[in-house]
Amino acid sequence: MAGSVGREPSVVFFDMDDTLFDHSLTCRAALGEVRRAEPRLAVLSLDRLWQTYLDHLGAADLTLGTVGHPPSVYAAARAARFRALAADAGWSCSPAEARELSTAYRTHYQRLRRAVPGAVELVRRVARSRPVGVVTNNQVAEQVDKVEFLGLSTTIDFLIISEAVGAEKPDPAIFRAALAAARARPREAVMVGDSWTNDVLGARRAGIRPVWFNRFRKPRPTRHQVAEVASFRPLARIERLLRRGTPRGPGRAP
Ligand SMILES: [Mg+2]
Secondary structure: OOOOOOOOOOOOEEOOOOOEEEEHHHHHHHHHHHHHHHOOOOOOHHHHHHHHHHHHHHHHHHHOOOOOOOOHHHHHOOOHHHOOOOOOOOOOOOOHHHHHHHHHHHHHHOOOOEEEOOHHHHHHHHHOOOOOOEEEEEHHHHHHHHHHHHHHOOOOOEEEEEHHHHHOOOOOHHHHHOOOOOOOOOHHHHHHHHHHHHHHHHHHOOOOOEEEEOOOOOOOOOOOOOOOEOOOOOOOOHHHHHHHHEEEEOOOOO
């Protein structure tokens, strides 16, 4: 295609949550277990409960994804989310009840963890021919644990975590840290991620070509011409997409 970039990337970066690790569906499954055990929450559908939880999580991430909070802060935020869910269900639950719900949720979440279908195979396949990095917003301990859970500790070459870097996506600083670790220039890299703001616009701002992993087929927020994939299967298709590059259009600047 005229005007397209057709080079092999020398490094591929992946987002973690909802790109490699299936945070959303693990969350939904854990909430389902909590709902099953608590009739006062069961007045809400699982879909409603899940969406409300994600909304609260998204809002909390704006402040909690930054650097260096003790675990008690995250536990308190989780309990606050459950108080909000209970309120949504018309139940004025006590702080102690909210803590119990959030502890039960956390236990179910850990037990029900899962990878995004095809993600681990894709990372392993890509890593055969070039360095692979993970660029992710969250706490170091949490994200290292996810890498281990996915069995990718010895596969990925760089693990760039916002807490360690002191900057979070979409800040170009975290992408610059990833490029420095890979000793790569922006145009040599590709970033695969599910978040339009953090991964697509963040990568573009840093000069890195993004591939939008749009598993839930969300509407495209802007008209930027960005490669998009809804599934990592078949692997050969996404591998081609990583190589092929994306058309350049008038809306190239974020
Ligand atoms: Mg993500």
